Amino acid sequence: MIITNQDSATATALKDQLVAQNPDLLVFQHAQNLALPTVKTVDSLPIALPAGAQVILNHHAAVQSTRAFHPENTVITTPHSVIGDGGLVIMAGPDSIESADHVAQMATEVHAVGATVLRGGSFKPRTSPYSFQGVGEAGLIAHRQAADAAGLDMVTEVLDPRDVDIVDQYTDIFQIGTRNMQNFALLKAVGAKRKPVVLKRGMSATLDEFLQAAEYIAAGGNTQIILMERGIRSFDNKYTRNTLDVGAIAVLKQMTHYPVLLDASHAAGERALVTPLTLAGVAAGADGFMLEIHDNPDAAFVDAQQAITPAHMGEIVTKARQIHAIVRGE
Amino acid sequence: MIITNQDSATATALKDQLVAQNPDLLVFQHAQNLALPTVKTVDSLPIALPAGAQVILNHHAAVQSTRAFHPENTVITTPHSVIGDGGLVIMAGPDSIESADHVAQMATEVHAVGATVLRGGSFKPRTSPYSFQGVGEAGLIAHRQAADAAGLDMVTEVLDPRDVDIVDQYTDIFQIGTRNMQNFALLKAVGAKRKPVVLKRGMSATLDEFLQAAEYIAAGGNTQIILMERGIRSFDNKYTRNTLDVGAIAVLKQMTHYPVLLDASHAAGERALVTPLTLAGVAAGADGFMLEIHDNPDAAFVDAQQAITPAHMGEIVTKARQIHAIVRGE
Amino acid sequence: MIITNQDSATATALKDQLVAQNPDLLVFQHAQNLALPTVKTVDSLPIALPAGAQVILNHHAAVQSTRAFHPENTVITTPHSVIGDGGLVIMAGPDSIESADHVAQMATEVHAVGATVLRGGSFKPRTSPYSFQGVGEAGLIAHRQAADAAGLDMVTEVLDPRDVDIVDQYTDIFQIGTRNMQNFALLKAVGAKRKPVVLKRGMSATLDEFLQAAEYIAAGGNTQIILMERGIRSFDNKYTRNTLDVGAIAVLKQMTHYPVLLDASHAAGERALVTPLTLAGVAAGADGFMLEIHDNPDAAFVDAQQAITPAHMGEIVTKARQIHAIVRGE
Amino acid sequence: MIITNQDSATATALKDQLVAQNPDLLVFQHAQNLALPTVKTVDSLPIALPAGAQVILNHHAAVQSTRAFHPENTVITTPHSVIGDGGLVIMAGPDSIESADHVAQMATEVHAVGATVLRGGSFKPRTSPYSFQGVGEAGLIAHRQAADAAGLDMVTEVLDPRDVDIVDQYTDIFQIGTRNMQNFALLKAVGAKRKPVVLKRGMSATLDEFLQAAEYIAAGGNTQIILMERGIRSFDNKYTRNTLDVGAIAVLKQMTHYPVLLDASHAAGERALVTPLTLAGVAAGADGFMLEIHDNPDAAFVDAQQAITPAHMGEIVTKARQIHAIVRGE
Structure with a gap:
């Protein structure tokens, strides 16, 4: 009330x-x-x-998210990026940090085609305990070095509230993954920091639940929140891994003042779909997008099927910027 | 096999x-x-x-739909439209035919802002038997006259195999609605005609089921099929009526040779979302789109909440054409 | 209002x-x-x-279905069955009518283990147009003869409003299948008859939509409606074909006065699950159930994987009757 | 492989x-x-x-869960319960620990009607950060005392890997809630203990994901795992909070050797549905069930709508035991 x-x-x-x-x-x-x-x-x-x-x-209880009381956009400024100011932010990089050399090379390549934020996972949330779980702090170090060398911000996922401090030592932006959207202990832990957080929508989270998860972060005093649509679970996942919900992007842009980005790689689950899904998200009003990049996608440690090459990314960025300008009436 | x-x-x-x-x-x-x-x-x-x-x-059994055996696009030609040739086709009009004067006026207005096909329902599929069920043949007559006067094609829904012949006397394009996607008797009835059919995806139809429904039409010898994504049922319909599945548009364009259009009005269920959803669908690769238009949306007989004005439609068409050109690399 | x-x-x-x-x-x-x-x-x-x-x-608009205005149960009486009076009704038979001899044999066998209604399809709704579509009127004749010889009622699906009259000549109970739950022309056609109708819930129909579909039949004056839960579409169909919604059975029994039955065969999609799902539905309050039976399940024309033998059915019936008595406090 | x-x-x-x-x-x-x-x-x-x-x-990668290599049931023995041996285990208590007196009274009452395990939350996972979050360690102490006084085991939810040790000091059985089913840090933390874990199925978890989450616990050496179905998210939550998936119970009993219980309270979300859903789960083969009990349900701090009285519970237990005996052929 x-x-x-x-x-x-x-x-x-x-x-x-x-x-x-x-x-x-x-x-x-x-x-x-x-x-x-x-x-x-x-x-x-x-x-x-x-x-x-x-x-x-x-x-709905997520009162800090609503435009009703905060009509202007939240704009988040990091060393190399401005997020939510009407521009188009591009986060790209390998799904997981594989080696210092590899991430350094990827950083250079994604920077060359328009990214300002370098993604990469050192702690990986895997459905099976027997799958590759990430390389840990060594990956954070390599990720940081690669980002600095290329002039990029760093974003990386944190899985455990006990890891928030160590990740905080390296990263510019925290990422909370889809499986942890309602991991309230983790949300509170990043809410206690004063650093931007990419919050991915849960696989079957309603928009109200998504905003209430964001509210856990805001309730801790951290309002540098970036909402990320990454595809929801539906009844048909034969041809796409998830169902990209572009309507959610449009609704969130109207309801909230937070920046809204999309991750088409996980929604698509398939290389040939990354371009159309990314462009669709931008056309729906997204403030930017995240891409999984690999110089040799078929050799990627994780999610090889959906990784694209830097050259492919370059084509997406060019078209996405044009569409973004049209959507904004520029 | x-x-x-x-x-x-x-x-x-x-x-x-x-x-x-x-x-x-x-x-x-x-x-x-x-x-x-x-x-x-x-x-x-x-x-x-x-x-x-x-x-x-x-x-999958929908062998006639696959690009594997029919690599080139199916192009459908009607008196005023070419569908599937790489252009962007726009179908617009009121949800239901309300009066001869009204549909005539709507025809003139949608023609002025880029439509080549006039939509409108004379037989309405309504969830409740007590809701307005459409005006029947009088509506078909008014719809035909309005289309002809404005230089538009006519598309209208048929609900009953016993109505296929009478609808066939008036319309240029049949429409099969989402609730009838697996009404096999109806699919066979339009499959026996030699006239284009807009087949809307069922609310929770998988893409394989969608293509097999199309196959019922094709199996009758009618391969002038236009697939239409109109939003699927998901776990969250608080802010959008359905979840527009842009991934389906991208997948269908790759898998099949049929034209793929979208109906963002029904997916959105809300006027303010029609623009971003339509643009997203075009960015995902759609060959065109359908819009519900009303000169006085709040007074529309059906679906008032999602109808937009002709002026609003004009803005969508302008941006959609620009995005379509970018997607195609023109 | x-x-x-x-x-x-x-x-x-x-x-x-x-x-x-x-x-x-x-x-x-x-x-x-x-x-x-x-x-x-x-x-x-x-x-x-x-x-x-x-x-x-x-x-909700389905006012004829509500217990608010019709507190007592609707009880439907057919020559060999009383449905909705607190007893447990069992409908069984082959998925499709394969031959006169076969259905006659099946009738004898299901009668021996407790069925009072013989199911069987002569018009089959198949996802693919190339799948077996049923044997038509010859099947209706054989079905009728088998039911009469064994002292059973007959229930069979009708797919097309143009077939309602011919099916009416043979059957005791119409069946509307899941894909046709919102085939309004068909609902109106059986609503014009004065004969019981088994209405199967649509694959992704909400309960309100289900009751409004029933209302189409009631609005025609035919209130002999039997609601049948048969499993809904969810995000996981790897181990079960559909998700049996026992909560729907419990809710419908509270909201409506119509008999509520379940079809566990289609929900399970797998022989080994038919027993637990049927018993669960009875425990949730169902007034009866439908089973797909085949003397040689692996040779069934349709849905071989989920058909069970008459002996297996006998075990289910015995346990189901015991559970039904417990649920009713007898 | x-x-x-x-x-x-x-x-x-x-x-x-x-x-x-x-x-x-x-x-x-x-x-x-x-x-x-x-x-x-x-x-x-x-x-x-x-x-x-x-x-x-x-x-699927959850090899430790499969009956293929572990055909006999896993039987878990706690001071007052044997879980998975063919008996029917009943866990009951308030949703949240409200006060020492209240939980003590509840313990006595649920013991009197058949429970051997006392549930109750001291750390509550709430969708909104502004909702009651539980009373913390004071609740654990009161919960332990109440369980001991009544001769019951204690089960309580842990939300944060940093809380596992403190909860471990009090509880007999850990509970991992639906929102944390893929909180891998938490799963690993309880996997490092040698104490039973109730793992609730995620709201939209497939059965493979559910078993792989269990595998995270087993991979740590803790195979005392109790799987709990608690309703899944579907497209219709108007009359039930979630959709109880009894098919999952039946499938899990066939695929795995772990005990499988159900929580009908959260699936129902509505008092009047707790009886039919619980009985349905037992009929589907569950090894037991969990109930939310409150002596004055409308005054419960959390989930008042679905709490039932001890007297209501007593009626459920009586019928559930009878059905369980029928299912087992006793």
Whole structure:
């Protein structure tokens, strides 16, 4: 429950009366005359409201994410990137850090075709315990060096709240993977940092759940949140690994002020689909995208089937920038 | 099971031997030296195959849809449109035919902003029997007149195999709706005609089921098939009515030679999402799109929430054409 | 919108006033003091309501299905069965009619182990147009003869509204299959008959859609409706063909007065799962079940993998009856 | 890849040759003449196999879970319970620990109606960061005391790998919740313990993913695993919170040797559905079930809507035991 259009003291007094009658109420108070896009009002509260006061009922609990109270875009600035300012941000790199030489080479190549952020996993979330689990801190070191040498930011996934500090020593941007979207201990741990977080949507997370997961990070005081659509689970995964939900991109851009990116590689699961899916996400309004790149995709340690070459990435970037300009009416 | 790379007499003889041993086998024979993109061969059949012969096992049964045997695009020509030739086809109009005057006015307006096909329902498939069911043949007459006056093709849905003949008297293109994608009696009825059919994907149809539904039409000899993605059912329909599956568009363009269009209005279910979803579908490779238009959307008989104005449509068409040109590298 | 707790004349007058102000309102009027389990009332209608009047808003449109206005069970009586009276009805037989001799033998065998209704398809809805489509009217004749000889009722699927009359000449109970749950022309055609209809839930139909499909039949005046849960489409179909939704059985028994049966064969898709799924459905409150039986399952024309032998069926029936008695507290 | 039907030395030598040629191969060796239910053999390996050797390809990676190599049931013994031996185990208690007095009273009451394990959450995984998060260690203490006083085992959820040690000091059985099914750090942490773990199926986890999550625990040496079906996410959650997948229970009992329980409370999300869903799960073959109990359900801190009273539980237990006996043929 949110009380609006009142000065702070009035809103506080109203809130106290309401909470006294129902201790479970979640009440927020906001400045007078705040412009609200869509407000449902009620007039049968147990207390009298001043003229003009508005109460928003049934607002989803992720209040920090909503444009209703934060109409302007959140813009996140890292050493080499500005995310959410209307530009198109490109994060690329290998799925997993394989060796220092390899990631350094990949960094140079993705930088050359437009990336400003170098992705790569040193801690890998694998469905099977017998699959390759990543190279750990040695990978973080190599990843950091490669990013610095190429003039790129670094983004890498953290899987365990106990690893947040060590990852924090190296990375510019944390990544929370799809399987950990509701790993609340982990969300709280990155929420305690003051560093951007890429939060990937859970495989079958509703948009409300996605925003509430983001709210766990925001509730810790860290509002540098980047939402990433990466495909959802549906009834048909024969030809695509997941179903890229471009509608989610469009909705999130309208509902929230956070930057929204997409990862078409995991949605596609198949090299030949990465181009159309990435372009579709940009056309739906994404602020950028992430790509899995490998100079020799078939030899990639993980997800070989969906990795693309730097040259292929270059073609995507060119078209994506053109489409982004059209979408923005530039 | 498909036998390739043999002359017709040899393939026939092989087929007969195989069928004699297993009457359920579905066997196709093809011309010698046909180029096949991906072929799985076997060498343990119950009969000996000549050198060079290939047998494709586990091919989905929709063999007439596959690019493997029909590499070039199917191009469908109607009086005012060419569909599937690399251009971008736009079908627009009201969800349902409301009156002769209204559809005539809508026809003029959608023609002015780029449509070449006038959509509109005279027989409406409604979830509830108490909802408006359409105006019937009077609507077909008004629809035909409006299309002709504006220089547009006509597309309209048919719900009942007993209505196929009467709809055939008026329309240029049949439409099979999402709820009837596996209405096999209806598919056979339009398959007996020699007129284009827009086949909408079922709400939870896999791509294989979608292509096999198309195969029912093709099996009747009617291969003028237009596949239309219109959003699938997922676990989250709070903010979008359905989940637009742009991956399906990309996959279908690769797998099949039929034109692939999208209907973003039904996927979105919400006016503000029609632009981003339509542009996303075009970026994914669609050959065109369908839009629900109403001059006064809030007064539309059906689906008011998702109808857009002709002016809004004009903006979409402009951007969609630019994106289509980029996707095609023009 | 439903007005309750008023005499008929008052309710009618109220309805007329409301409809005059909003022609789209769906208004039902009911007798005074009707007991309603859950009623949401409003007090801000555009007209004044008498004291005690209740209006149900947002009721799903399938008003004829609800226990709110029809608290007692619908009981359907056929020559050899009583369905919905608290007993357990068993429908069994081959998936498709293969020959007169075969169906006659199957009839004898399923009768011996407890069935009172003989199932069997003469018109088969197949995903592929190249799959066996059923034997047509010859099958209906053989099916009828087999049922009569064994002292069983006959249930068979109808796919096409044009076949309803011919099927009506033979069958005791119509069946509408999962792919046709929203084939509204077909629903209206069986709604015009006065004969029981087994309506199978669509593969991804919500319960509201299921009940609205039933309402199409009821709206034609045919309220002898048997709802059948047969498994829904989910994200995992590796080990079961569909996901049997036992919760739907429990909900439907509470919401509606129609008999609710289950078809575990199609949900399982696998012989070894037919017993546990059938027993689970009975434990959830089903009024009966349908089974695919074959004396030589591996030789069945259709769905061989899920057919069970009459002996296997006998074991299921014995346990199902015991569980049914426990559930009913007998 | 699994090599069977060979003595250990031969299998080892074969494995070494295969691994030398492909370092990514997962190879298991097993004793001669092991009975295997379903084996796919190949004869085109890069090395020669001895006569009679069998290689299982494409086996899912959760090899420790399979009955193929562990045909007998895993039986887990705790101070007050034996789980998986053919009996029916009942875990019950409040959703969250509210106070020492309350949990003590609940313990007495659920013990009286058949529970041998007391559930209750001190660390609560909540979708929103602003929802009640549990009372922490004070809850563990109260939970332990209540369980001991009533002669019950204790099961409680752990959310964070850093909490595993402290929870371990109190509990008899760990619980991993649905949102953490793929929290691999947490799975490894409980895998390092030698204490039973209830692993709840993820909301949209396939059965293979579920078993691979269990494999993370088993890979740490902890094979005291209890699988719990708790309802999956589907397209319809209007009348049930989740879709109870009884087919999963039946499949898991056939595929694995681990005990399989169900949690009908979370699947139902609605009090009136807890009885039919629990009985359905037992009829499908579950080894037991978990229930949320509250003496005053409407006042429960969490999930009030689905909590049932101890008296209601007593009725379920009586019927469940009768059905369990029928299913087992006792």
